[in-house]
Amino acid sequence: MDHRKYKRGYFMPPVQSLEWCKKEYIESAPIWCSVDLRDGNQALITPMNLEEKIEFFKLLVKIGFKEIEVGFPAASNTEYNFLRELIENDLVPDDVCLQVLTQAREHIIKKTFDSLEGCKNAIVHFYNSTSYAQREQVFRKSKDEIKQIAINGAKIVKDCAKNTKGNFRFEYSPESFSGTEIDYALEVCNSVIDIFEPTKDSKLIINLPLTVEMSLPHIYASQIEYMSNNLHNRENIIISLHPHNDRGCAVADAELGILAGGDRIEGTLFGNGERTGNVDIITLAMNLYSHGVNPNLDFSDIPSICALYEKVTKMPVYERQPYSGKLVFAAFSGSHQDAIAKGMAYHKEKNLKTWSVPYLPIDPKDVGREYESDVIRINSQSGKGGIAYVLYNHYGIDLPMHFREAFSYYVKNISDEMNKELSPKEICDIFQNDFVNLSSYLKVLDFVFKDTDNNINIALNVEYKHQSFNITSSGNGRLDSVANALREILDFKFDIIDYSEHSLSKGSSSKAISYVYIVSDEKKYFGVGIDTDIIKASVYGLISAINHILKSLKGA
Missing domain, CATH: 3.20.20.70 (Aldolase class I)
Structure with a gap:
């Protein structure tokens, strides 16, 4: 390559013309x-x-x-x-x-x-x-x-x-x-x-x-x-x-x-x-x-x-073509996803009439794009905010803040191993299969609560290590009583750090979802329970979290 064979082939006006640069924008x-x-x-x-x-x-x-x-x-x-x-x-x-x-x-x-x-x-x-x-x-x-x-x-x-x-x-x-x-x-x-x-x-x-x-x-x-x-x-x-x-x-x-x-x-x-x-x-x-x-x-x-x-x-429209490409409103970066999700929530909360969402110069819906399928896209580069946004907007699953980070790393590792973008359905399948109502090692067969003046008693029937156990215990709440009962048959300690719940408003409004966050041997574990009965959902959430501990102990 020899740059010396090129010269400027254009011609300047004989009189300097620079009034145009004083204008800020195009008016019409x-x-x-x-x-x-x-x-x-x-x-x-x-x-x-x-x-x-x-x-x-x-x-x-x-x-x-x-x-x-x-x-x-x-x-x-x-x-x-x-x-x-x-x-x-x-x-x-x-x-x-x-x-x-x-x-x-x-x-x-x-x-x-x-x-x-x-x-x-x-x-x-x-x-x-x-x-x-x-x-x-x-x-x-x-x-x-x-x-x-x-x-x-x-x-x-x-x-x-x-x-x-x-x-x-x-x-x-x-x-x-x-x-x-x-x-x-x-x-x-x-x-x-x-x-x-x-x-x-x-x-x-x-x-x-x-x-x-x-x-x-x-x-x-x-x-x-x-x-x-x-x-x-x-x-x-x-x-x-x-x-x-x-x-x-x-x-x-x-x-x-x-x-x-x-x-x-x-x-x-x-x-x-x-x-x-x-x-x-x-x-x-x-x-x-x-x-x-x-x-x-x-x-x-x-x-x-x-x-x-x-x-x-017979020509393709480039995926990054401004305004038109399939990916121009898509955010894979975690920080971008977080800012967009928060910006969208802010606009909705404040009922703003003018558009100013971070990273989105125009409202994607103005050109026929959809937030749910076009804006937040999930791969190994995505963040907790984007993955949580997808679950909430598609399925009504509102992950607690402390669960978002753990689940995002879990999903990103899967995306990295598969070397592909994950669809909302694939993300939901991961959530359902790997965190919801787990019973691989420990399974609840039945339980009955009885309230007393100071405690809540439980009669719990579970299957563990291919055996059936009938356990009774008590606690200052339903989840606490279940945890105390399980501690009698498990050979490790655990503490419940947080619990939250909400109704599933999209797709199955009659169901409740619970999130249980526990710690064992200074490691965090999460479990999710879904059922039409909120009490059952909370029990299933705790059992799911414990199944994660049992899975890690078995090296599975």
Whole structure:
């Protein structure tokens, strides 16, 4: 690798333009134009067929796009036929405008207008490349010659529109704007503007594409601001931005470009497009949403959008794709899980109307995600708060604080050994099988309590070491009396440290659950009992804890 063969291929504006950086945030959503059916489709290994394109088009309409670029109808029969299918079958709502792309060449422009016959609303987007590298290496033409291509194209487009029935708007792109001298790009664009003479009711779109992303985002913003300040008839111009993602900064380019004067964004869902792709409109829109700005696009059901996108494009949505990926709201880290669980509880407790949960920039439910299945995910990196959150939210099991840490380590060790994430059901199965109503070594057969003035007496029948024992004892409480009875047949000491209980409110509201925490030989043991009778549940919890001691003593 020899870095010396590279030089900066972009051009700074001739006048410094930095007013944009004084703005704190974007105040309103830009005009959105989806180019999924052109840029996104041409970048697919297997392009969409007609049925898939129509399905995708309907999705874009449902999301709320009012401008949708449907292709290059003069370039191929497939794109021509798709456009005709939309028009002839009346698939385009009255408030949606179709956009078509054409080179600034006469025969292509004329065929493009032929393809638009009967279209209610259309944007004819014509372009020619203006960059230094393309002028020098591809076209081998001077600046004036390249500018003349743009001028001739504008005149042909204007003439064709006059002679074609329909409602047309126009867009011009100095393609490879990012590699064009900025004062020259301005000169070319102003020449096109002067031909169209846009008005308040018939504005012209000037698209300034980052055809190849060459600079830091602030450079692009300065270029946009310079163009915005110097374009002719600016009040009747819509500045459109079309960022590509070669440097991985397309979203930043777009956001800073809007601050600098951009009015409109061309991009794709999930950033699909040639090379590294276009700007991801979902990320841009949801960034606005997270700042309290209405994006005017509906992404309330991201899972279904992902499913249709993957179906028609045969491309996966990356698990970490902002807002859209399956794991973007998932927390595996213990500290993150704890903060999220406490934040969610705080919001519920305080009935807060604004969102500020740690680690979650937006409410996952706003984009169709579920807290229970999407937010807290359990593997060997998880913490006590996350595992407790899963048990409580899925099954109503509210682990006592002292039990949470022990159970979390128990679950994490299993996850580590299995080398996999554990589902809520798997976690509950571990809890049920390894802690609830255990009877492997010591089993309760029957018991009867009798209250006296000072104590509670018990007659206890248990099975231990393959023998049946009938024991009587007493204590200052029911659990204490059971413990005293068991001490008569067990050859180790133990003390009850804590006991708690609650009703199981989810799934089986008639049942009670008890948690018993005991210590033997300075080691902690936990047991859980579940039964419709709270007294039985507490006894089963103590027996379960003792079974853990017996298991450890046998080395099982």
